[in-house]
Amino acid sequence: MHSIKLVLLVLLIISFHSQTVSKHHPTIDGLLDRLDSLLPTSSVQESAAKGLLQRLLPTHSQSFELRIISKDACGGTSCFVIENYDGPGRIGPEILIKGTTGVEIASGLHWYLKYKCNAHVSWDKTGGIQVASVPQPGHLPRIDSKRIFIRRPVPWNYYQNVVTSSYSYVWWGWERWEREIDWMALQGINLPLAFTGQEAIWQKVFKRFNISKEDLDDYFGGPAFLAWARMGNLHAWGGPLSKNWLDDQLLLQKQILSRMLKFGMTPVLPSFSGNVPSALRKIYPEANITRLDNWNTVDGDSRWCCTYLLNPSDPLFIEIGEAFIKQQTEEYGEITNIYNCDTFNENTPPTSEPEYISSLGAAVYKAMSKGNKNAVWLMQGWLFSSDSKFWKPPQLKALLHSVPFGKMIVLDLYAEVKPIWNKSAQFYGTPYIWCMLHNFGGNIEMYGALDSISSGPVDARVSKNSTMVGVGMCMEGIEQNPVVYELTSEMAFRDEKVDVQKWLKSYARRRYMKENHQIEAAWEILYHTVYNCTDGIADHNTDFIVKLPDWDPSSSVQDDLKQKDSYMISTGPYETKRRVLFQDKTADLPKAHLWYSTKEVIQALKLFLEAGDDLSRSLTYRYDMVDLTRQVLSKLANQVYTEAVTAFVKKDIGSLGQLSEKFLELIKDMDVLLASDDNCLLGTWLESAKKLAKNGDERKQYEWNARTQVTMWYDSNDVNQSKLHDYANKFWSGLLEDYYLPRARLYFNEMLKSLRDKKIFKVEKWRREWIMMSHKWQQSSSEVYPVKAKGDALAISRHLLSKYFP
Numbered sequence: 075m076h077s078i079k080l081v082l083l084v085l086l087i088i089s090f091h092s093q094t095v096s097k098h099h100p101t102i103d104g105l106l107d108r109l110d111s112l113l114p115t116s117s118v119q120e121s122a123a124k125g126l127l128q129r130l131l132p133t134h135s136q137s138f139e140l141r142i143i144s145k146d147a148c149g150g151t152s153c154f155v156i157e158n159y160d161g162p163g164r165i166g167p168e169i170l171i172k173g174t175t176g177v178e179i180a181s182g183l184h185w186y187l188k189y190k191c192n193a194h195v196s197w198d199k200t201g202g203i204q205v206a207s208v209p210q211p212g213h214l215p216r217i218d219s220k221r222i223f224i225r226r227p228v229p230w231n232y233y234q235n236v237v238t239s240s241y242s243y244v245w246w247g248w249e250r251w252e253r254e255i256d257w258m259a260l261q262g263i264n265l266p267l268a269f270t271g272q273e274a275i276w277q278k279v280f281k282r283f284n285i286s287k288e289d290l291d292d293y294f295g296g297p298a299f300l301a302w303a304r305m306g307n308l309h310a311w312g313g314p315l316s317k318n319w320l321d322d323q324l325l326l327q328k329q330i331l332s333r334m335l336k337f338g339m340t341p342v343l344p345s346f347s348g349n350v351p352s353a354l355r356k357i358y359p360e361a362n363i364t365r366l367d368n369w370n371t372v373d374g375d376s377r378w379c380c381t382y383l384l385n386p387s388d389p390l391f392i393e394i395g396e397a398f399i400k401q402q403t404e405e406y407g408e409i410t411n412i413y414n415c416d417t418f419n420e421n422t423p424p425t426s427e428p429e430y431i432s433s434l435g436a437a438v439y440k441a442m443s444k445g446n447k448n449a450v451w452l453m454q455g456w457l458f459s460s461d462s463k464f465w466k467p468p469q470l471k472a473l474l475h476s477v478p479f480g481k482m483i484v485l486d487l488y489a490e491v492k493p494i495w496n497k498s499a500q501f502y503g504t505p506y507i508w509c510m511l512h513n514f515g516g517n518i519e520m521y522g523a524l525d526s527i528s529s530g531p532v533d534a535r536v537s538k539n540s541t542m543v544g545v546g547m548c549m550e551g552i553e554q555n556p557v558v559y560e561l562t563s564e565m566a567f568r569d570e571k572v573d574v575q576k577w578l579k580s581y582a583r584r585r586y587m588k589e590n591h592q593i594e595a596a597w598e599i600l601y602h603t604v605y606n607c608t609d610g611i612a613d614h615n616t617d618f619i620v621k622l623p624d625w626d627p628s629s630s631v632q633d634d635l636k637q638k639d640s641y642m643i644s645t646g647p648y649e650t651k652r653r654v655l656f657q658d659k660t661a662d663l664p665k666a667h668l669w670y671s672t673k674e675v676i677q678a679l680k681l682f683l684e685a686g687d688d689l690s691r692s693l694t695y696r697y698d699m700v701d702l703t704r705q706v707l708s709k710l711a712n713q714v715y716t717e718a719v720t721a722f723v724k725k726d727i728g729s730l731g732q733l734s735e736k737f738l739e740l741i742k743d744m745d746v747l748l749a750s751d752d753n754c755l756l757g758t759w760l761e762s763a764k765k766l767a768k769n770g771d772e773r774k775q776y777e778w779n780a781r782t783q784v785t786m787w788y789d790s791n792d793v794n795q796s797k798l799h800d801y802a803n804k805f806w807s808g809l810l811e812d813y814y815l816p817r818a819r820l821y822f823n824e825m826l827k828s829l830r831d832k833k834i835f836k837v838e839k840w841r842r843e844w845i846m847m848s849h850k851w852q853q854s855s856s857e858v859y860p861v862k863a864k865g866d867a868l869a870i871s872r873h874l875l876s877k878y879f880p
Contacts, residue, residue, distance in 0.1 A: 102480060102505055102543055106229060108411055108448055113338050116142035119176035122336035126180055126256050130195075130203065137211045139167035140179050148174055152264075153225040154182030158217050168214045175338030180259035181567065185224065190215040194584040194694065195260050196560075198253065199553040199753040201694030207587045224567050226262075227535060230544030231566035232342075232485065232507050233258060234267035236416065236454065240301035241516035241551035241802060243270070245762035245780070248329050255330070259337045261563035265507075265544065266334060267414060268341035271327030273300070274320040275405060279397045280351065289353035291315075297763075298779035305419060306349035307369040311378045311788065312779045318768045324405070331406055342452055343402055345413035345442050346395035348384045355382065362388040366421060370797045371789050378789055383421065386437035392444060399445020411448040412483070418473070419457050422464055428472035435476025443481075451477060454548070455506070456487045458494050467498070474504045485509050486534075487548050490526045491610055495534055500541040507544035508534045510562050515802040516551020517615035518754075520705045522558040522605040528572040531565045551802075553753075557581060557605065574601060585694045593689070596681035603670035603678070604705065616666045617708040618715040619741055619814055620803035622821060623664035624795065626837040627722045628828070663719065666712040676879055679706050683875060686868045696867050700751045703871040704744060704805055710878060711740045718822065727829045734822035741815045743874055748807035749860070750867035756808030757859030759784070774855055781852045785813060786845075793838055795845050808859040813851055817844045 113119070123140045131137075139159050145151060154173040161167060169186060173179035187193035187208060194204040209215065246254075258266060273294050280290065295303030296312020297319065303309055334341050355363050362385035371379040384391050399413065415438055423431055442449035458465045465473075474482060484506040486494050495506055508531045512522065534542045545566040547559060560581065561572065578597045583589050615621065679702050689695040718733035748754035763780035767773035784806075787798035824840040 102229065102483075105411065105448075105450060105480065109340050110145075112340075112409060112411075113175065114336060118336055119338045120179070122176045122333070122338075123173075123179040123183070123259075126259055126337075127183065129252075129256060130183075130260075131205055131208065134208065134211055134214075136166060137168050137214055138183065139170045140183075141170065141172045142176075142179070143172045143174060145174050147172075148225055151225050152178055152229065153223065154178040154185070155224075156182050156186050156217060156222040157220070165212075168212070169217075175264065177259050177262060177264045177337050177339055180256075180337065181262040182222075182224070184260040184262075185222065185567075188584055189580075190217075192584045192587065194587070195257065196556045196585070196694060197257065197553045199697075200556040201585070201692075201697040201753075204585065204587055204692070204694055207584075225569075226567060227569040228531075228542060228544050228566065230265040230507060230546075231262045231563060232265045232267075232509065232544050232546030232548070233261075233263040234269075235487075235511070235548045235550050236267065236269065236305065236414065237301040237550050238267075238552065239269045240298055240783070242553060244298050244300070245759070245766055245776075247766065248326060251326065251330055252333065255333045255337070258339070261559075262566050263547075263563065264339050265412070265546075266339055266341060268327070268331055268334065269301075269304075269344055269414075270330055271323040271325075272304070272344050273315055274324035275398065275401050277320060279394065279401050282397060283354065283394065284357050285351050285353055289351045292353075293351040296779045297766075297776060298783040302369075304344070304347075304349070305416065306347065306366060306381045306383060306421060308371075308378050308788075309352075309381050312775075312782065316768075316772055318772065319766075322766070328406065331409060335409055340412060341410050342412045342414050343406075343410055344398075345415045345445075345449075345451075346391070346398045347415050347417035347438075348386055348391060350382050350384045350394070352382050354384070358390055361390045364424075372791050372794045372797065375789055383417075386417065386434045386441070391437060392441045395438075395441025396444040399442060399449070403446065408446075411446060412450045412452050413442050413446075414452050414454075415442070416454050416457075419454060422461060426464060426466075426469055428468045431469055431472040432476040435473045439477040439481060450481050450483060452483045452485065454487050455484045455494055455501075458498070459488050459492050470498060471502045474502050479503070480505070483507065483543065485546060485548060487511050489534070490523050490530055491612070493530065493534070495542065496537070500537070500539055503539075503541055505541050505543045507546045508542055509546035509548045510558070511548050511550075512558060513549035513551050513554065514612060514614040516554075517620075517803055518554055518701075518704075518805045519615040519617070519708075520555060520600075520604045520701060521607060522555055523607050524558070524561060524574050524601060524605045526608075527558065527562050527565065528574050528577075532568070532571050535569075556585075585698075586689050586692045588689070590685045590688055592681040592685040593695075596678040596685075599674050599678040599681070600702075603674050607669045609669050611667055611669070614667075614801075615803055617712055618664070618666060619708055619711050619737075619744070619810070619818070620805060621800040622814070622817055623715075624837075624841065625664050625719075626835055627719050627825065628835040628837070663716070666709075668709065668712070672706070672709050675702075675709075676706055679703060679871075679875060683868070683872050686872070690868050696751060697753055699871055700747060700754060700867050703747055703874060704754075707740055707744050707747075707874065707878065708805070711737055714740065718825075722825050722829065722835075725829055727826065730822075730826060730829065734826070737822070738815060738819055740878075741810050741818060743877075744805070745807050745810040745815075746865065747867070747870050747874060748805060748810065750863050750865035750870050752861075752863045754805065754807055755860060755863070756804075756806040757861040759804075759806070760859060761861055777855050778852060781854075784809065785852060786848050790845055790849075792845065793842050795841060795848070799848075812857070813848070816847055820844050820847070 120140055120142055128135045152174045157170045159167040159170040171179055171182040173182050192207040291314035292310050294313050294315045299312045331341055363382050365380050366383055368374040368379045417438055439451050482504055484501050484504055486506050487509050488511045489508045490510040531545045547562050578601055579594055582593050582597050682699050682702055714733055714737045718730055721729035760780050763776040764773050767776050784802050784804050786796045787801050788796040790796045820840055820843050828835040
């Protein structure tokens with residue numbers, strides 16, 4: 075009798091949960107059913123999950139039984155179930171993992187390995203996969219209760235930003251993509267962006283509209299800048315694209331899509347945003363084509379800037395948009411109903427009239443739906459944050475309601491810092507995905523907002539009239555701060571807030587494969603400092619080593635310092651304060667982003683290094699140790715820079731000389747530190763670019779693209795550097811020694827010369843010299859940078875700690 079009541083109670087809970095999910099997401103039930111109908115058979119998805127298991131744990135390929143189940147078994151939603159396998163005989167499966175898709179099975183496998191075996195899955199560049207803690211076959215931990223049952227509270231776990239393809243994936247071949255898709259499946263990602271290879275599709279489409287290959291040479295960007303050419307920010311920069319590139323990327327896209335589909339993922343494909351080649355104006359002179367404003371070129375250089383936008387209200391827009399959707403279907407088959415389009419991203423409409431905005435949105439969707447009658451428009455909500463002055467409630471509502479209800483999904487792109495859902499009445503009823511942006515430009519900096527991530531998705535989902543349908547990760551660049559991404563991906567399966575402090579203890583034990591009290595104490599400090607940014611400032615690394623301020627110190631000081639105002643600056647690692655005297659303009663003194671106590675983080679590093687003898691064999695420990703040492707030293711360098719320019723203002727040539735030498739020495743020491751870890755090398759980035767080349771011309775072009783993106787980024791002239799210089803800065807060995815060091819040396823030498831000669835700082839002279847130096851470095855291909863680490867990372871880190879913080 076008791077067991078019958080228990081079963082009825084469980085069924086009641088499942089039924090209630092199912093009704094709750096349905097109530098929260100009435101607009102997407104039909105979409106989910108249609109997407110389910112596009113999935114491959116159960117046997118295909120089970121086979122994909124088994125393939126992942128074979129790659130992840132080849133010794134345990136027979137230890138798990140993997141099985142697809144229906145959504146009905148999960149109360150109508152997606153879930154995974156982990157049970158003890160109680161089949162006949164001793165040899166064979168020990169654990170049964172069931173899931174509604176291949177992704178769900180992979181998620182269940184990952185959950186079991188994490189929480190029953192203390193295993194850890196990380197990107198290769200952040201330490202890699204740690205499975206040594208998994209017991210041998212025949213000895214896997216049993217499930218204590220009857221089963222582990224985890225149901226998704228929201229349907230989707232979204233992944234990627236439209237620029238991740240350029241900052242992180244650009245030089246990847248299939249081998250690297252296969253590992254990434256495995257990582258995605260283990261993290262539960264079931265709605266990934268799939269942007270690779272679209273230029274080959276566009277070539278076929280535009281050919282129908284009489285656009286030649288030569289016309290497209292001026293339209294497509296180079297490999298490392300394709301994301302911004304696709305968005306209409308630039309054209310031709312870094313190009314042209316060779317036939318080899320177009321063919322190889324299309325083939326790669328088909329491999330990517332095939333594997334995603336086998337796991338049961340729903341790829342998000344690109345659609346037409348209105349960005350067109352300039353030649354289209356001549357072929358269709360009556361078309362409503364406007365030229366956009368300059369986007370970040372120095373002089374409005376027409377070779378790269380001011381692209382052309384076909385107005386969505388023009389009939390030609392519908393024709394091209396439909397043709398593009400259908401060409402993708404012809405190439406890939408009918409694999410998805412969800413398409414990304416960001417036609418208004420950093421492209422402000424010409425008028426704020428709601429009726430006009432509504433007509434534009436309707437036209438964008440019409441082009442999609444003519445290509446696929448079931449199309450759903452997925453758009454990044456970045457514009458509502460970055461251009462909030464334009465997108466007021468009437469404009470926002472006009473765009474969101476310009477398409478049939480349920481035919482648009484919005485990515486609340488920056489929700490961990492500046493959510494839009496709670497300021498827009500749940501996007502006025504439009505389904506949205508709570509997203510973490512986190513990283514800009516693929517910069518390397520320890521940073522995060524773990525409390526926001528652990529609670530934000532839950533707060534959004536349970537809020538009144540919630541239209542939240544997913545959790546997403548929309549970083550510009552990956553392969554950094556693995557703790558942030560592991561927690562975020564878990565939130566797609568959590569229906570309650572996470573106790574971060576407790577979760578971090580488990581994370582540290584898994585990541586380093588053993589318990590260590592110093593490490594636990596260090597992570598507690600990091601949680602309350604580095605990973606607790608609440609100031610709302612975008613994480614874009616402004617550390618002065620990698621983003622040296624283009625600042626004229628002479629502009630902020632009078633010769634005799636007659637007007638003296640007090641200005642507080644932070645000096646030294648222990649944040650002691652002292653007053654220095656400036657005149658009014660010193661408020662313009664460059665400042666790097668700092669949101670935590672450096673003194674506490676130095677203590678965290680000491681604890682990390684104390685654990686070194688116990689954990690030094692761990693690759694994940696070494697990566698985190700090197701990264702934390704780099705973090706501490708880079709913040710120290712910011713303080714040294716501030717003291718150096720203060721010495722210049724006070725005309726203290728002796729102090730300026732000593733401080734500038736200390737800044738340069740920090741760069742050299744950090745280069746040696748980074749050289750001791752395989753994951754912090756410039757050579758890896760450059761060699762991966764050259765590896766894709768089929769001939770000498772391509773090799774030279776790809777290396778130029780790779781070097782330029784991480785340094786000057788965009789165009790410059792003799793005296794004005796790129797407006798985007800250092801946007802994609804990287805703390806990589808080789809880049810510090812050969813690029814950031816010479817630039818800083820030029821700067822400080824000019825400051826010293828200024829004081830010695832008693833003349834103003836010649837900012838244009840130093841700028842001209844470093845621009846020339848940068849161009850020479852970008853165009854060079856003679857240096858071959860190491861791809862293997864050298865040196866003892868732990869010994870180097872300990873030496874640097876004692877050197878700079880005795």
